[in-house]
Amino acid sequence: MCAPRELSVLEKFNGSDSMDSRYRKIVYIVFAVAVVCIGLAVKNAYYLQMLIFIGLNTLLALSLNMLMGYAGQISLGHAAFYGIGAYMTAVLTASYHVPPLLALPAAIGAAMVVAWIVGVPTLRLTGYYLGMGTLGFGMIVHIVLREWSSVTGGASGFVGIPPLAAGPLVIDSEQHYFFLVWAMVLLCIIMCTRIIDSRVGRALRAIHDGEMAAAAVGVNTKKLKLQVFILSAGMAALAGFLYAHLIYFVSPGTFGFLASIRIVTMVVIGGMASIWGSLFGASLLTLLPEWLHAFSEFEMVVYGLILMTVMIFLPRGLTRGVLDLFERWRKTNDR
Amino acid sequence: MTDNRILLEIKNVDKAFGGIRALRDISFCLQDRSITGLIGPNGAGKTTLFNLITGIFPADNGEIRFNGRSVNGFRVHELVGLGIARTFQNVELFESMTALENIMVGMHTRTGCGMIGSILRLPNIINEERRARTKAIDLLKFVGLEKYAHQKSGDLPFGWQRLLELARALAAEPELLLLDEPAAGLNMSETRELGGLIRQIRDQGVSILLVEHDMNLTMSISDKIVVLDQGSKIAEGPPRAVQSDEAVMAAYLGKAKKQEQHASHTKS
Numbered sequence: 001m002c003a004p005r006e007l008s009v010l011e012k013f014n015g016s017d018s019m020d021s022r023y024r025k026i027v028y029i030v031f032a033v034a035v036v037c038i039g040l041a042v043k044n045a046y047y048l049q050m051l052i053f054i055g056l057n058t059l060l061a062l063s064l065n066m067l068m069g070y071a072g073q074i075s076l077g078h079a080a081f082y083g084i085g086a087y088m089t090a091v092l093t094a095s096y097h098v099p100p101l102l103a104l105p106a107a108i109g110a111a112m113v114v115a116w117i118v119g120v121p122t123l124r125l126t127g128y129y130l131g132m133g134t135l136g137f138g139m140i141v142h143i144v145l146r147e148w149s150s151v152t153g154g155a156s157g158f159v160g161i162p163p164l165a166a167g168p169l170v171i172d173s174e175q176h177y178f179f180l181v182w183a184m185v186l187l188c189i190i191m192c193t194r195i196i197d198s199r200v201g202r203a204l205r206a207i208h209d210g211e212m213a214a215a216a217v218g219v220n221t222k223k224l225k226l227q228v229f230i231l232s233a234g235m236a237a238l239a240g241f242l243y244a245h246l247i248y249f250v251s252p253g254t255f256g257f258l259a260s261i262r263i264v265t266m267v268v269i270g271g272m273a274s275i276w277g278s279l280f281g282a283s284l285l286t287l288l289p290e291w292l293h294a295f296s297e298f299e300m301v302v303y304g305l306i307l308m309t310v311m312i313f314l315p316r317g318l319t320r321g322v323l324d325l326f327e328r329w330r331k332t333n334d335r
Numbered sequence: 336m337t338d339n340r341i342l343l344e345i346k347n348v349d350k351a352f353g354g355i356r357a358l359r360d361i362s363f364c365l366q367d368r369s370i371t372g373l374i375g376p377n378g379a380g381k382t383t384l385f386n387l388i389t390g391i392f393p394a395d396n397g398e399i400r401f402n403g404r405s406v407n408g409f410r411v412h413e414l415v416g417l418g419i420a421r422t423f424q425n426v427e428l429f430e431s432m433t434a435l436e437n438i439m440v441g442m443h444t445r446t447g448c449g450m451i452g453s454i455l456r457l458p459n460i461i462n463e464e465r466r467a468r469t470k471a472i473d474l475l476k477f478v479g480l481e482k483y484a485h486q487k488s489g490d491l492p493f494g495w496q497r498l499l500e501l502a503r504a505l506a507a508e509p510e511l512l513l514l515d516e517p518a519a520g521l522n523m524s525e526t527r528e529l530g531g532l533i534r535q536i537r538d539q540g541v542s543i544l545l546v547e548h549d550m551n552l553t554m555s556i557s558d559k560i561v562v563l564d565q566g567s568k569i570a571e572g573p574p575r576a577v578q579s580d581e582a583v584m585a586a587y588l589g590k591a592k593k594q595e596q597h598a599s600h601t602k603s
Contacts, residue, residue, distance in 0.1 A: 191454050198453030198464070199439070199446050206429045206440045213427035216389065218415030218444035218507055227450055
């Protein structure tokens, strides 16, 4: 039963253990080339915008996946960090004329500080209680964004965010923005893969499998959970920053409860603890509402159905599930 | 085989859960480079004592000293850093991770790469990773599982999971290793092999505190036995002395003895 077996396609792909770095570099290069080709080939502004949104959602899904998929800590308020990033840069660049290049670290830093303050008490909770705690946090941030109208513009939103500019370089065309966002996506994918495949990543996965046992082998679980929460918040804030300078307008509705649930859905559908799954889940949930325009009012119903179907039939997420099916099919064909 | 240096000292330790006094006034010492067997009937407080030594919960009273230093109030992961590692009664492996990764997590306190280090992946981090991997493979070889390095630990048969957990505990380079019923669920030959491994570990300079119901194993490998019954220490000494101790016999065979007495009473 336990003869040494070959690594499955999936394990090679996710590189949880023994994928050599050469192979991984090739994947990155293919990814980068694909991004460049798509960026140059697609001229239609609508499609470009769609692709940019896929990129932003990938950042969000990836950030939550680090926390939820790898460390096993659920967050139902992740859109709050997305919102903090977006509003921070909006207020700084529009109201105080801070250059975006300086607003970026401020936006990420603010989200990280908030994550730190919120994380210390919240991450003591586990399971459903952690879910409830983060849910409450998300709602508080949403309410603050909506009600603190002197700063945030209130429920009607915040207008007049300037385009991204660094000195003479202004990024205002869709195409440039596409390249910027996807460069960030690639950067974050590399960053996350490296973390997952290191001492820190192993400790995170250990916490996921058994927090008590992780502590018993010497992992400071409290500290590590807080660290990954802060990292995750920072990545979500980066997405928020990019979103604000893409749309030039932010409103609280974008960062509410539904947005948080959508991020969770992306992670679950793409596959927990799967970095490339985040990309897939984000793509699907960005495109699906566009394809299902006829259902627009029933969007949440469709999300719910997808979530249920995936959880019942492919509990490891679509990416893994499909690869599992593919392997089963290949095995039966080999016989 | 044993020298006189005291590695672990338990002094007048009490622990109660609600109204139940799980441990009362327990004191004993554990010599460096020795195997100490901790035995007693179910509910005697053996696992509770393990949890106190490893910092899972604090003692109500008394003191635990490790290497001459009081470790009261230390947290679980800090104690691992000081050199106390353990295995669990119901194997607690990281099931979604491979055997090799499990052992590498075990080295957590002996490696230093942090979040930023892992992202930058500088040469010293790559070296550390390589060293950790080599050592993990050596440990797998030690317990005879090197062929299954890339197998998910949850897929291994139970006996091997126990061995893997033992290797993972050793990866922390402990001075004191606590084994909570390591032979439970193992067959005869596996148990014999385990006994050999435990001796080898001791000979490499690691002291062992062993909770085990398999008396053959415990009596044959232990240098000293401590017996608990209903939260109190009732005997302590070399295996032979403990085996013939009356209090111990009473604790283990108490009912039988009472029945005998009862029988003799009715006769007379």
